[in-house]
Amino acid sequence: MKNDVIIIGGGAAGLCAAVAIKRKNPALSIRLLEALPRVGKKLATTGNGRCNITNKNITEVRYHGTHPDFAMYALNRFGGKATEDFFNKIGVPFVFEEEKGYPASLQAASVVDCLRFAAKEAGVIVCTETRVTNIQLSGGLFKVIAGNMSFLAENVIIAAGLLSGGERLGSDGQMLELLKKAGFKTVRTYPAIVQLKTAPEIVRQLKGIKVNAEVGLKSGSKLLRREYGEVLFCDYGLSGPPILQVSGAAALAQSPVISLDLMREKGLDELTAELGERITLLAGRSTDEFFTGMMNKRLGQVIIKAAGYKLNMPVSALDKNAPQKIAAVIKNFSFTVTGNTGFINSQVTSGGLDTEQFDRKTMMSLDCKGLYAIGEILDIDGDCGGFNLQWAWSSALCAAEAIAGKGNKRNG
Numbered sequence: 275m276k277n278d279v280i281i282i283g284g285g286a287a288g289l290c291a292a293v294a295i296k297r298k299n300p301a302l303s304i305r306l307l308e309a310l311p312r313v314g315k316k317l318a319t320t321g322n323g324r325c326n327i328t329n330k331n332i333t334e335v336r337y338h339g340t341h342p343d344f345a346m347y348a349l350n351r352f353g354g355k356a357t358e359d360f361f362n363k364i365g366v367p368f369v370f371e372e373e374k375g376y377p378a379s380l381q382a383a384s385v386v387d388c389l390r391f392a393a394k395e396a397g398v399i400v401c402t403e404t405r406v407t408n409i410q411l412s413g414g415l416f417k418v419i420a421g422n423m424s425f426l427a428e429n430v431i432i433a434a435g436l437l438s439g440g441e442r443l444g445s446d447g448q449m450l451e452l453l454k455k456a457g458f459k460t461v462r463t464y465p466a467i468v469q470l471k472t473a474p475e476i477v478r479q480l481k482g483i484k485v486n487a488e489v490g491l492k493s494g495s496k497l498l499r500r501e502y503g504e505v506l507f508c509d510y511g512l513s514g515p516p517i518l519q520v521s522g523a524a525a526l527a528q529s530p531v532i533s534l535d536l537m538r539e540k541g542l543d544e545l546t547a548e549l550g551e552r553i554t555l556l557a558g559r560s561t562d563e564f565f566t567g568m569m570n571k572r573l574g575q576v577i578i579k580a581a582g583y584k585l586n587m588p589v590s591a592l593d594k595n596a597p598q599k600i601a602a603v604i605k606n607f608s609f610t611v612t613g614n615t616g617f618i619n620s621q622v623t624s625g626g627l628d629t630e631q632f633d634r635k636t637m638m639s640l641d642c643k644g645l646y647a648i649g650e651i652l653d654i655d656g657d658c659g660g661f662n663l664q665w666a667w668s669s670a671l672c673a674a675e676a677i678a679g680k681g682n683k684r685n686g
């Protein structure tokens with residue numbers, strides 16, 4: 275049977291597109307094919323189960339890829355307000371915590387439910403456990419093959435995501451490989467919004483400690499990116515929001531180094547003077563207790579050692595350069611990045627289908643009319659904070675508008 279539209283992938287972008295097309299043009303027949311037994315598995319895990327669904331500050335600097343400007347038409351055409359309207363109409367009002375938007379329920383699973391209900395109410399045919407294995411052109415129509423089944427369609431939307439979160443969440447990257455074989459240009463994929471691995475010696479001693487720090491990502495003397503927030507020391511390296519935020523840039527950088535400023539509110543000279551006074555004040559203590567009361571004790575001990583001093587010696591025995599040397603470590607506590615914890619632990623995949631092959635207003639392939647790509651499979655990824663789901667919604671709504679409009683012309 276011929277379908278007006280086949281959507282490959284029942285994740286954030288695919289479900290949104292299915293509902294949006296039907297709401298604009300109920301006459302169109304839509305079949306959504308999902309490889310897993312349930313739709314929206316990844317969406318249900320987002321935002322630690324709360325779903326950070328959007329962000330109030332959608333700007334180009336928050337997006338990455340070979341051509342991040344590609345995303346701006348969709349993000350402006352269907353930005354935060356249009357997304358909120360769309361979700362309000364399917365029963366999901368938003369709440370905001372500072373700039374981050376969430377469903378009022380604070381439950382990611384309820385966002386999946388409402389998309390599912392809306393798709394069913396609109397008459398979208400959802401086929402789960404249907405993994406697409408090939409797409410062919412046949413007599414002016416697309417023939418979408420899933421194992422021993424095949425479906426014909428006038429339009430196909432690829433909404434199959436990429437590699438982040440692993441196969442459990444439906445992310446195997448197989449659709450990208452298939453499209454590559456069919457001649458589409460792709461951009462190398464790598465994990466982003468992911469924990470960073472560093473040399474283990476120091477981080478292991480600090481495992482479990484959280485500190486507020488300004489995180490600088492450096493390559494040689496060049497500062498590539500700066501973020502502030504809570505950093506978590508782990509046995510493999512570093513985690514926490516600012517680390518996740520710089521991780522995509524770290525993957526591209528040459529010899530990346532993370533520099534933590536553990537006291538950004540104080541300049542180097544001010545801190546040096548303060549530490550000099552503290553040495554005088556606490557001269558009777560031992561160096562392993564020098565920072566006790568000022569910062570985490572274990573962290574303080576590691577800083578003393580990193581500045582080149584021994585623990586268990588009297589504070590009074592520290593030399594005259596000690597305040598400056600210790601302050602320098604606090605202001606620039608550095609870790610060489612050796613890698614990251616991989617796709618399985620990442621929230622988003624950088625790279626994917628080269629956007630130059632697609633129309634930014636409709637998400638349609640420039641060479642293969644009727645074939646659209648939306649969401650993460652395109653070479654666009656956003657920062658942590660609701661930017662990736664916003665890209666999924668915005669790109670889906672653009673494709674939906676284009677397809678529903680075509681249908682209107684044909685039906686009208």
Ligand SMILES: Cc1cc2nc3c(=O)[nH]c(=O)nc-3n(C[C@H](O)[C@H](O)[C@H](O)COP(=O)(O)OP(=O)(O)OC[C@H]3O[C@@H](n4cnc5c(N)ncnc54)[C@H](O)[C@@H]3O)c2cc1C
Nearest residue numbers: 283285286287309321326406435439444649650660662663
């Ligand atoms: C743990 C985690 C937390 C996250 N939290 C947030 C957050 O709070 N805010 C935010 O903005 N972003 C978050 N993200 C990122 C966000 O989830 C993704 O950017 C978004 O889901 C991408 O949407 P998509 O529809 O393109 O892909 P997906 O949501 O991955 O959907 C793709 C779907 O296609 C299906 N599929 C794949 N191949 C085939 C095939 N061959 N045939 C049929 N079906 C197929 C998959 O099973 C899947 O259901 C998070 C990601 C993870 C992993």
